Amino acid sequence: MVKQQVVLPGEVVPMPDASQAKLLRLGPGLLQTDKDIHAVQAGLVTNNPVGNAWWISNSKKRYIPAAGEPVVGTVTGRSAEYYRIDIGSAYPAQLPVLAFEGATKRNRPNLAIGTVVYGYLASASRGMEPEMSCVNAKTGEADGYGELKGGFITKCSISLCQRLLDPRTPILALLAARLPLDVAIGLNGRVWVASKTIRGTILAGNAITNSEFLSPKQCETMVDQLCTTMKL
Template structure:
Protein backbone atom coordinates (compact mmCIF):
# COMPACT_ATOMS: atom_id res chain seq x y z
CA UNK A 1 0.00 0.00 0.00
CA UNK A 2 1.44 3.36 -0.95
CA UNK A 3 0.97 6.56 0.93
CA UNK A 4 2.85 9.79 1.18
CA UNK A 5 3.79 11.12 4.64
CA UNK A 6 5.61 14.41 4.76
CA UNK A 7 6.77 13.55 8.25
CA UNK A 8 6.51 10.35 10.25
CA UNK A 9 3.25 10.27 12.22
CA UNK A 10 4.59 9.35 15.63
CA UNK A 11 2.07 10.86 18.04
CA UNK A 12 0.38 7.52 18.78
CA UNK A 13 3.42 5.24 18.46
CA UNK A 14 3.98 3.29 21.71
CA UNK A 15 0.59 4.49 22.98
CA UNK A 16 -2.42 2.30 23.79
CA UNK A 17 -5.02 2.18 21.03
CA UNK A 18 -8.43 0.53 20.91
CA UNK A 19 -10.62 -0.98 18.16
CA UNK A 20 -11.94 1.79 15.92
CA UNK A 21 -9.26 4.33 16.82
CA UNK A 22 -7.89 6.09 13.71
CA UNK A 23 -4.10 5.91 14.07
CA UNK A 24 -2.98 7.25 10.66
CA UNK A 25 -4.56 9.66 8.16
CA UNK A 26 -3.18 8.98 4.68
CA UNK A 27 -4.57 12.26 3.30
CA UNK A 28 -1.97 14.11 5.39
CA UNK A 29 0.95 11.94 4.33
CA UNK A 30 3.22 12.10 1.28
CA UNK A 31 6.29 10.56 -0.34
CA UNK A 32 6.55 7.30 1.57
CA UNK A 33 5.48 3.68 1.37
CA UNK A 34 3.86 2.29 4.50
CA UNK A 35 3.42 -1.35 5.44
CA UNK A 36 0.59 -2.36 7.76
CA UNK A 37 1.05 -5.24 10.17
CA UNK A 38 -1.38 -7.09 12.41
CA UNK A 39 -4.17 -5.23 14.16
CA UNK A 40 -4.57 -2.46 11.56
CA UNK A 41 -6.93 -1.99 8.63
CA UNK A 42 -7.40 0.61 5.90
CA UNK A 43 -10.74 2.27 5.12
CA UNK A 44 -10.21 4.97 2.52
CA UNK A 45 -7.57 7.34 3.86
CA UNK A 46 -8.03 6.20 7.44
CA UNK A 47 -5.90 3.49 9.06
CA UNK A 48 -7.66 2.24 12.16
CA UNK A 49 -6.99 -0.27 14.92
CA UNK A 50 -8.84 -3.59 14.93
CA UNK A 51 -7.73 -4.68 18.39
CA UNK A 52 -6.56 -3.18 21.65
CA UNK A 53 -2.84 -2.85 22.26
CA UNK A 54 0.12 -0.55 21.68
CA UNK A 55 0.77 1.00 18.29
CA UNK A 56 4.29 0.04 17.23
CA UNK A 57 6.58 1.32 14.48
CA UNK A 58 9.65 -0.25 12.89
CA UNK A 59 11.93 1.15 10.22
CA UNK A 60 11.60 1.70 7.40
CA UNK A 61 7.84 2.28 7.69
CA UNK A 62 5.94 -0.60 9.24
CA UNK A 63 3.12 -0.08 11.75
CA UNK A 64 1.24 -2.69 13.77
CA UNK A 65 -0.74 -3.08 16.99
CA UNK A 66 1.12 -5.12 19.58
CA UNK A 67 -0.96 -6.96 22.12
CA UNK A 68 -0.51 -9.99 24.29
CA UNK A 69 -2.89 -12.86 23.54
CA UNK A 70 -2.84 -16.61 23.65
CA UNK A 71 -4.78 -16.69 20.37
CA UNK A 72 -2.84 -15.80 17.24
CA UNK A 73 -4.16 -13.94 14.19
CA UNK A 74 -1.92 -14.73 11.19
CA UNK A 75 -0.34 -11.85 9.28
CA UNK A 76 1.77 -12.06 6.09
CA UNK A 77 5.46 -11.80 6.89
CA UNK A 78 5.19 -13.31 10.37
CA UNK A 79 7.60 -16.05 11.38
CA UNK A 80 5.82 -18.87 13.20
CA UNK A 81 6.38 -22.24 14.84
CA UNK A 82 3.94 -24.74 13.37
CA UNK A 83 3.11 -28.36 14.11
CA UNK A 84 2.38 -30.68 11.19
CA UNK A 85 -1.02 -32.32 11.73
CA UNK A 86 -1.67 -33.91 8.32
CA UNK A 87 -0.16 -34.29 4.86
CA UNK A 88 -1.88 -34.18 1.48
CA UNK A 89 -0.61 -34.72 -2.04
CA UNK A 90 0.18 -31.04 -2.57
CA UNK A 91 0.63 -29.61 0.92
CA UNK A 92 1.04 -30.18 4.63
CA UNK A 93 -1.60 -28.98 7.08
CA UNK A 94 0.02 -27.11 9.95
CA UNK A 95 -1.28 -25.90 13.32
CA UNK A 96 -0.01 -22.35 13.95
CA UNK A 97 -2.44 -21.50 16.82
CA UNK A 98 -4.62 -19.50 14.43
CA UNK A 99 -8.39 -19.72 13.87
CA UNK A 100 -7.79 -22.26 11.06
CA UNK A 101 -5.03 -24.64 10.03
CA UNK A 102 -2.38 -23.26 7.68
CA UNK A 103 -1.19 -25.06 4.57
CA UNK A 104 2.41 -25.48 3.54
CA UNK A 105 2.84 -26.38 -0.15
CA UNK A 106 5.21 -29.30 -0.70
CA UNK A 107 7.19 -27.10 -3.10
CA UNK A 108 7.56 -24.19 -0.66
CA UNK A 109 11.12 -25.17 0.23
CA UNK A 110 14.44 -24.07 -1.25
CA UNK A 111 14.93 -25.94 -4.51
CA UNK A 112 11.59 -27.68 -4.03
CA UNK A 113 10.58 -30.03 -6.86
CA UNK A 114 8.27 -33.00 -7.21
CA UNK A 115 11.29 -35.28 -7.00
CA UNK A 116 12.48 -34.12 -3.59
CA UNK A 117 9.29 -33.53 -1.64
CA UNK A 118 10.11 -33.51 2.10
CA UNK A 119 8.54 -36.10 4.35
CA UNK A 120 7.33 -34.96 7.76
CA UNK A 121 5.76 -37.15 10.42
CA UNK A 122 2.70 -35.89 12.24
CA UNK A 123 3.84 -33.72 15.14
CA UNK A 124 6.96 -32.40 13.38
CA UNK A 125 7.79 -28.87 14.55
CA UNK A 126 8.54 -26.40 11.74
CA UNK A 127 9.90 -22.87 11.69
CA UNK A 128 8.08 -21.18 8.82
CA UNK A 129 7.05 -17.85 7.32
CA UNK A 130 3.47 -16.72 6.65
CA UNK A 131 3.32 -15.70 2.99
CA UNK A 132 -0.43 -15.13 2.70
CA UNK A 133 -3.13 -14.48 5.30
CA UNK A 134 -6.51 -13.35 4.00
CA UNK A 135 -9.77 -13.30 5.94
CA UNK A 136 -11.84 -16.41 5.32
CA UNK A 137 -8.93 -18.38 3.86
CA UNK A 138 -6.40 -20.75 5.35
CA UNK A 139 -3.02 -19.03 5.79
CA UNK A 140 -0.23 -20.14 3.47
CA UNK A 141 3.27 -20.89 4.76
CA UNK A 142 6.72 -21.31 3.24
CA UNK A 143 9.95 -22.74 4.65
CA UNK A 144 12.12 -20.19 2.85
CA UNK A 145 12.70 -16.47 2.95
CA UNK A 146 11.49 -13.90 0.40
CA UNK A 147 14.48 -14.67 -1.86
CA UNK A 148 13.70 -18.40 -2.00
CA UNK A 149 16.51 -19.44 0.37
CA UNK A 150 15.96 -21.87 3.24
CA UNK A 151 17.72 -19.47 5.65
CA UNK A 152 16.77 -20.58 9.18
CA UNK A 153 13.43 -22.12 8.15
CA UNK A 154 12.56 -25.80 8.25
CA UNK A 155 12.11 -28.61 10.81
CA UNK A 156 13.35 -28.11 14.37
CA UNK A 157 14.77 -31.30 15.87
CA UNK A 158 15.23 -32.19 19.52
CA UNK A 159 15.00 -29.35 22.02
CA UNK A 160 11.88 -28.18 23.84
CA UNK A 161 8.93 -26.15 22.55
CA UNK A 162 6.61 -24.26 24.89
CA UNK A 163 3.66 -21.93 24.49
CA UNK A 164 3.85 -18.23 25.29
CA UNK A 165 1.72 -15.17 24.64
CA UNK A 166 2.10 -13.24 21.40
CA UNK A 167 3.33 -10.25 23.42
CA UNK A 168 6.17 -12.28 24.96
CA UNK A 169 7.18 -13.56 21.52
CA UNK A 170 7.40 -10.01 20.15
CA UNK A 171 9.47 -8.94 23.15
CA UNK A 172 11.97 -11.73 22.49
CA UNK A 173 12.26 -10.74 18.82
CA UNK A 174 12.85 -7.05 19.39
CA UNK A 175 16.01 -5.42 18.07
CA UNK A 176 18.36 -4.70 19.75
CA UNK A 177 18.18 -8.05 21.59
CA UNK A 178 16.03 -8.07 24.69
CA UNK A 179 18.07 -7.93 27.95
CA UNK A 180 16.91 -11.42 28.92
CA UNK A 181 18.36 -13.18 25.86
CA UNK A 182 21.43 -10.94 25.85
CA UNK A 183 22.25 -11.83 29.47
CA UNK A 184 21.61 -15.55 28.95
CA UNK A 185 23.67 -15.58 25.76
CA UNK A 186 26.75 -14.22 27.54
CA UNK A 187 26.81 -17.18 29.94
CA UNK A 188 25.14 -20.08 28.15
CA UNK A 189 25.28 -21.70 24.71
CA UNK A 190 21.82 -22.45 23.33
CA UNK A 191 19.67 -22.26 20.20
CA UNK A 192 16.32 -20.50 20.12
CA UNK A 193 13.54 -20.04 17.59
CA UNK A 194 10.66 -17.68 18.38
CA UNK A 195 7.36 -17.66 16.54
CA UNK A 196 5.14 -14.59 16.54
CA UNK A 197 2.28 -17.02 17.08
CA UNK A 198 3.28 -17.47 20.72
CA UNK A 199 5.58 -20.48 20.56
CA UNK A 200 9.23 -20.72 21.56
CA UNK A 201 11.73 -23.53 20.88
CA UNK A 202 14.96 -23.91 22.84
CA UNK A 203 17.77 -26.41 22.37
CA UNK A 204 21.10 -26.83 24.16
CA UNK A 205 23.73 -29.44 24.99
CA UNK A 206 22.08 -30.41 28.28
CA UNK A 207 18.49 -30.59 29.58
CA UNK A 208 19.41 -28.38 32.56
CA UNK A 209 20.36 -25.47 30.26
CA UNK A 210 17.16 -25.92 28.24
CA UNK A 211 15.07 -25.84 31.41
CA UNK A 212 16.88 -22.77 32.76
CA UNK A 213 16.44 -20.81 29.53
CA UNK A 214 12.78 -21.84 29.13
CA UNK A 215 11.92 -20.97 32.74
CA UNK A 216 13.68 -17.60 32.44
CA UNK A 217 11.67 -16.74 29.33
CA UNK A 218 8.34 -17.81 30.83
CA UNK A 219 8.92 -15.69 33.94
CA UNK A 220 10.09 -12.59 32.07
CA UNK A 221 6.99 -11.12 30.41
CA UNK A 222 5.91 -8.87 33.28
CA UNK A 223 9.46 -7.83 34.24
CA UNK A 224 11.31 -4.65 33.30
CA UNK A 225 14.66 -4.95 31.47
CA UNK A 226 16.53 -4.41 34.77
CA UNK A 227 14.40 -7.00 36.55
CA UNK A 228 15.00 -9.49 33.71
CA UNK A 229 18.76 -9.13 34.11
CA UNK A 230 18.59 -9.54 37.90
CA UNK A 231 16.41 -12.66 37.57
CA UNK A 232 18.82 -14.28 35.09
CA UNK A 233 21.87 -13.43 37.23
CA UNK A 234 20.18 -15.04 40.25
CA UNK A 235 19.27 -18.18 38.30
CA UNK A 236 22.79 -18.54 36.92
CA UNK A 237 24.31 -18.18 40.41
CA UNK A 238 22.12 -21.02 41.70
CA UNK A 239 23.12 -23.29 38.82
CA UNK A 240 26.83 -22.55 39.23
Protein backbone atom coordinates in the same frame (compact mmCIF):
# COMPACT_ATOMS: atom_id res chain seq x y z
CA MET B 1 7.10 9.41 18.09
CA VAL B 2 3.93 7.73 19.32
CA LYS B 3 4.57 5.05 21.93
CA GLN B 4 2.30 2.94 24.11
CA GLN B 5 -0.84 4.87 23.18
CA VAL B 6 -4.05 3.06 24.14
CA VAL B 7 -6.51 2.78 21.23
CA LEU B 8 -9.86 1.13 20.57
CA PRO B 9 -11.11 -0.43 17.31
CA GLY B 10 -12.04 2.24 14.76
CA GLU B 11 -9.87 5.02 16.21
CA VAL B 12 -7.48 6.93 13.99
CA VAL B 13 -3.86 6.33 15.02
CA PRO B 14 -1.80 9.53 14.63
CA MET B 15 1.62 9.14 13.07
CA PRO B 16 4.61 11.52 13.32
CA ASP B 17 4.40 12.57 9.66
CA ALA B 18 1.35 11.73 7.60
CA SER B 19 3.31 12.37 4.39
CA GLN B 20 5.43 9.30 5.18
CA ALA B 21 2.48 7.00 5.91
CA LYS B 22 3.20 4.87 2.82
CA LEU B 23 6.68 4.12 4.19
CA LEU B 24 5.34 2.60 7.41
CA ARG B 25 5.30 -1.14 7.99
CA LEU B 26 1.94 -1.90 9.59
CA GLY B 27 1.64 -5.01 11.71
CA PRO B 28 -1.26 -6.73 13.49
CA GLY B 29 -4.10 -4.47 14.59
CA LEU B 30 -3.52 -1.58 12.14
CA LEU B 31 -5.19 -0.84 8.81
CA GLN B 32 -4.44 1.97 6.37
CA THR B 33 -7.43 3.58 4.62
CA ASP B 34 -6.70 6.47 2.25
CA LYS B 35 -4.58 8.90 4.30
CA ASP B 36 -5.48 7.65 7.78
CA ILE B 37 -4.39 4.61 9.77
CA HIS B 38 -7.07 2.99 11.92
CA ALA B 39 -6.90 0.54 14.80
CA VAL B 40 -8.83 -2.68 14.24
CA GLN B 41 -7.94 -4.09 17.65
CA ALA B 42 -7.88 -2.68 21.17
CA GLY B 43 -4.47 -2.35 22.76
CA LEU B 44 -1.25 -0.34 22.84
CA VAL B 45 0.28 1.25 19.75
CA THR B 46 3.88 0.06 19.65
CA ASN B 47 6.69 1.20 17.38
CA ASN B 48 9.99 -0.43 16.43
CA PRO B 49 12.33 2.10 14.79
CA VAL B 50 14.14 -0.73 13.00
CA GLY B 51 12.21 -0.92 9.75
CA ASN B 52 9.72 1.70 10.99
CA ALA B 53 7.30 -1.05 12.08
CA TRP B 54 4.08 -0.32 13.97
CA TRP B 55 1.54 -2.69 15.52
CA ILE B 56 -1.09 -3.06 18.25
CA SER B 57 0.13 -4.93 21.31
CA ASN B 58 -2.47 -6.64 23.50
CA SER B 59 -3.05 -9.78 25.53
CA LYS B 60 -5.09 -11.75 22.98
CA LYS B 61 -4.61 -15.52 23.13
CA ARG B 62 -6.04 -16.70 19.81
CA TYR B 63 -3.68 -16.11 16.93
CA ILE B 64 -5.15 -14.43 13.85
CA PRO B 65 -2.99 -15.33 10.82
CA ALA B 66 -1.53 -12.48 8.76
CA ALA B 67 0.46 -12.83 5.55
CA GLY B 68 4.21 -12.39 5.96
CA GLU B 69 4.37 -13.25 9.66
CA PRO B 70 6.85 -15.85 10.93
CA VAL B 71 5.24 -18.79 12.73
CA VAL B 72 6.35 -21.87 14.65
CA GLY B 73 4.09 -24.88 14.17
CA THR B 74 3.76 -28.63 14.56
CA VAL B 75 2.94 -31.14 11.82
CA THR B 76 -0.44 -32.73 12.56
CA GLY B 77 -1.24 -34.34 9.20
CA ARG B 78 0.17 -35.01 5.76
CA SER B 79 -0.95 -35.80 2.22
CA ALA B 80 0.80 -36.19 -1.12
CA GLU B 81 0.96 -32.43 -1.69
CA TYR B 82 0.64 -30.72 1.71
CA TYR B 83 1.49 -30.93 5.38
CA ARG B 84 -1.08 -29.65 7.86
CA ILE B 85 0.53 -27.45 10.51
CA ASP B 86 -0.94 -26.49 13.87
CA ILE B 87 -0.07 -22.80 14.37
CA GLY B 88 -2.59 -22.07 17.14
CA SER B 89 -5.17 -20.36 14.92
CA ALA B 90 -8.77 -21.29 14.14
CA TYR B 91 -7.57 -23.15 11.04
CA PRO B 92 -4.40 -25.18 10.56
CA ALA B 93 -1.91 -23.95 7.98
CA GLN B 94 -1.14 -25.79 4.77
CA LEU B 95 2.56 -26.29 4.01
CA PRO B 96 3.24 -27.50 0.45
CA VAL B 97 5.79 -30.32 0.34
CA LEU B 98 7.72 -28.31 -2.28
CA ALA B 99 7.87 -25.15 -0.14
CA PHE B 100 11.37 -26.00 1.13
CA GLU B 101 14.77 -24.97 -0.19
CA GLY B 102 15.85 -27.33 -2.98
CA ALA B 103 12.69 -29.45 -2.78
CA THR B 104 11.63 -31.32 -5.94
CA LYS B 105 9.10 -34.04 -6.63
CA ARG B 106 11.84 -36.63 -6.23
CA ASN B 107 13.78 -34.92 -3.43
CA ARG B 108 11.60 -33.42 -0.75
CA PRO B 109 11.56 -33.49 3.05
CA ASN B 110 9.75 -36.32 4.78
CA LEU B 111 8.32 -34.79 7.96
CA ALA B 112 6.76 -37.05 10.56
CA ILE B 113 3.71 -36.16 12.64
CA GLY B 114 4.86 -34.03 15.56
CA THR B 115 7.78 -32.42 13.72
CA VAL B 116 8.32 -28.75 14.58
CA VAL B 117 8.75 -26.38 11.62
CA TYR B 118 9.55 -22.69 11.31
CA GLY B 119 8.26 -20.67 8.38
CA TYR B 120 6.18 -17.69 7.38
CA LEU B 121 2.64 -17.28 6.09
CA ALA B 122 2.71 -16.79 2.33
CA SER B 123 -1.02 -16.06 2.31
CA ALA B 124 -3.79 -15.66 4.87
CA SER B 125 -7.46 -14.79 4.41
CA ARG B 126 -10.36 -14.67 6.83
CA GLY B 127 -12.25 -17.97 6.98
CA MET B 128 -9.65 -19.90 4.97
CA GLU B 129 -6.67 -22.06 5.85
CA PRO B 130 -3.46 -19.99 5.63
CA GLU B 131 -0.60 -21.22 3.46
CA MET B 132 2.85 -21.54 4.94
CA SER B 133 6.27 -21.55 3.27
CA CYS B 134 9.80 -22.41 4.38
CA VAL B 135 11.52 -20.61 1.49
CA ASN B 136 12.32 -16.90 1.42
CA ALA B 137 10.47 -15.64 -1.66
CA LYS B 138 13.14 -12.99 -2.31
CA THR B 139 16.23 -15.20 -2.12
CA GLY B 140 14.82 -18.64 -2.91
CA GLU B 141 16.72 -19.98 0.11
CA ALA B 142 15.68 -21.26 3.52
CA ASP B 143 17.23 -18.36 5.48
CA GLY B 144 16.63 -20.16 8.76
CA TYR B 145 13.20 -21.59 7.90
CA GLY B 146 12.48 -25.31 7.87
CA GLU B 147 12.47 -28.25 10.27
CA LEU B 148 13.54 -27.53 13.84
CA LYS B 149 15.33 -30.47 15.42
CA GLY B 150 15.63 -30.98 19.17
CA GLY B 151 14.68 -28.28 21.67
CA PHE B 152 11.09 -27.61 22.63
CA ILE B 153 8.30 -25.11 22.10
CA THR B 154 7.33 -22.68 24.84
CA LYS B 155 4.02 -20.83 24.52
CA CYS B 156 4.11 -17.09 25.20
CA SER B 157 1.72 -14.21 24.75
CA ILE B 158 1.65 -12.78 21.25
CA SER B 159 2.74 -9.39 22.61
CA LEU B 160 5.86 -10.96 24.15
CA CYS B 161 6.74 -12.64 20.85
CA GLN B 162 6.43 -9.29 19.10
CA ARG B 163 8.80 -7.72 21.62
CA LEU B 164 11.30 -10.57 21.28
CA LEU B 165 11.74 -9.63 17.62
CA ASP B 166 12.77 -6.14 18.73
CA PRO B 167 16.58 -6.00 19.16
CA ARG B 168 16.09 -3.64 22.10
CA THR B 169 14.49 -6.46 24.14
CA PRO B 170 17.34 -7.67 26.42
CA ILE B 171 16.40 -11.21 27.44
CA LEU B 172 17.79 -13.07 24.39
CA ALA B 173 21.11 -11.20 24.51
CA LEU B 174 21.42 -11.94 28.24
CA LEU B 175 20.82 -15.65 27.67
CA ALA B 176 23.16 -15.85 24.67
CA ALA B 177 25.95 -14.36 26.78
CA ARG B 178 25.64 -17.22 29.29
CA LEU B 179 24.94 -20.32 27.19
CA PRO B 180 24.81 -21.46 23.53
CA LEU B 181 21.27 -20.92 22.30
CA ASP B 182 19.15 -21.32 19.16
CA VAL B 183 15.80 -19.53 19.06
CA ALA B 184 12.96 -19.35 16.53
CA ILE B 185 10.27 -16.79 17.31
CA GLY B 186 6.81 -17.11 15.84
CA LEU B 187 4.28 -14.29 15.97
CA ASN B 188 1.67 -16.96 16.70
CA GLY B 189 2.67 -17.03 20.37
CA ARG B 190 5.17 -19.88 20.14
CA VAL B 191 8.92 -19.76 20.68
CA TRP B 192 11.23 -22.70 19.93
CA VAL B 193 14.40 -22.84 22.00
CA ALA B 194 17.32 -25.26 21.96
CA SER B 195 20.65 -25.41 23.75
CA LYS B 196 23.42 -28.00 23.99
CA THR B 197 21.93 -29.50 27.16
CA ILE B 198 18.40 -30.20 28.32
CA ARG B 199 19.09 -28.14 31.43
CA GLY B 200 20.13 -25.13 29.35
CA THR B 201 17.09 -25.50 27.09
CA ILE B 202 14.69 -25.57 30.04
CA LEU B 203 16.42 -22.58 31.63
CA ALA B 204 16.14 -20.53 28.43
CA GLY B 205 12.45 -21.38 27.94
CA ASN B 206 11.57 -20.45 31.51
CA ALA B 207 13.60 -17.23 31.36
CA ILE B 208 11.91 -16.09 28.15
CA THR B 209 8.43 -16.79 29.52
CA ASN B 210 9.14 -15.07 32.85
CA SER B 211 10.67 -11.97 31.23
CA GLU B 212 7.39 -10.58 29.90
CA PHE B 213 6.75 -8.10 32.72
CA LEU B 214 10.32 -7.55 33.92
CA SER B 215 12.56 -4.54 33.42
CA PRO B 216 16.00 -5.01 31.77
CA LYS B 217 17.67 -4.96 35.19
CA GLN B 218 15.22 -7.52 36.56
CA CYS B 219 15.83 -9.72 33.51
CA GLU B 220 19.57 -9.60 34.18
CA THR B 221 19.07 -10.57 37.82
CA MET B 222 16.71 -13.40 36.88
CA VAL B 223 19.16 -14.88 34.34
CA ASP B 224 22.01 -14.70 36.87
CA GLN B 225 19.91 -16.45 39.51
CA LEU B 226 18.72 -19.16 37.13
CA CYS B 227 22.22 -19.86 35.84
CA THR B 228 23.57 -20.02 39.40
CA THR B 229 20.79 -22.34 40.57
CA MET B 230 21.17 -24.68 37.60
CA LYS B 231 24.98 -24.40 37.67
CA LEU B 232 25.34 -23.08 34.13
